[in-house]
Amino acid sequence: METTVANTGTEGETWGGGNQPLKVSYGKMMMWFFILSDALTFSGFLAAYGFSRFKFIDSWPIADEVFNHFPFLHGVDAPMYYVALMTFILIFSSVTMVLAVDAGHQMKQKKVILYMFLTIIGGAIFVGSQAWEWKNFIKGEYGAIETKGGQILQFVKADGHRVALKDIAIINTHKDRAQHERKNGLWYEDEGTLPTYTIDEIRAGFAKHTDLLVRTQILNEKGEKTILSREESLRRLNTDAIGIVEGANLKHNEYGTPLFANFFFFITGFHGFHVFSGVVINIIIFFNVIIGTYERRKNYEMVEKVGLYWHFVDLVWVFVFTFFYLV
């Protein structure tokens, strides 16, 4: 560089680059501006989620009914407890991160190692929990019916309790509908997994169980899903219904509008990817701390920089938690 840049004799002067108005190192400043741009990306996603939600304000799925699982508590309705726990895990790993930064300021290598380790563990638990959430979301619980117009009809008892497809369907043992695979029929053409039941089996079961009703996606003034009368239920099921939905993917989901699943996968997926990369970066810095790189460098600013990123991941989760699970 010295061969290409002419010395002007003003080095150290204000106009020679000697003035550092932000009083912060290049790396830390750039980490802040990266975080700013990433924050704008995330808010773009969340605002798009808000847009779709306002567009379907009277038929959006109710989060408490979708995310109500807790490990080892099968069949227990536990809305939000698990995401609340995940939030605590992430906040706590943020605390251990800031403790690592604090120990770094005091040049205490052993303490930095311990706190970085705890941070990594917290991040790993969080990513694992998110995977578990996805598993439950994809698998679904009750199943539903999709109409011609793409609306979702769910089954309830008169008291409002949900009923699963498997408790309704009367299995037709003579069905001859086989899944189309690549190896038969048209070459290299296949179709997605067939649902467990056919629409006719559900219709037959629904006609037999006279206590069952259909629940639509429309929210009433109390914020609950509208339950149709028995006659109306039969009419919707026999004229409008075209297929079965079990669980969720990007095209169909049993919880309501497909956009809900799309945003769930996209936003929590993008956030989960950030957590994952944060864990990877933390591991790299963790090993650098162990081999004493920052002891030799005589400052732990690198820990501070990954710390900023890690706190940002926590910050985003606070908003995702609010807009997906609370609001």
Place this chain on the structure above:
Amino acid sequence: MAHDIGHHESNTAKIWRVFYILSIITIVEVAFGIWKPEFMNATFISMKWLNWFFIILTLVKAYYITWSFMHMEGETKGLRRAVVWTGIFLISYLIFILLTEGDYIYEVFKAGHKSWDF
């Protein structure tokens, strides 16, 4: 950073205090999310008071994370404003236009009284 090596005092007590604040806010949020009190169902600017309450608590949490954990309070005024004001301005603008537009499309779908010019 050069000036950081100079001071050696520990902020541990403050870090734990912020952790307690964040935890209590989260517990309050979850409690209200399960309780869903009747009196907070009234709407204000097309949203329930309960939702405003959650959003305000979230912003309080965001403030503590940014100011304390990310040490924004210790940065210069210039850096703080460059990051925070830019973010808040652009995000508010984005939310405003997208939510307005979403509400408009909802009205079109629902009533059809408005013309289809989106």
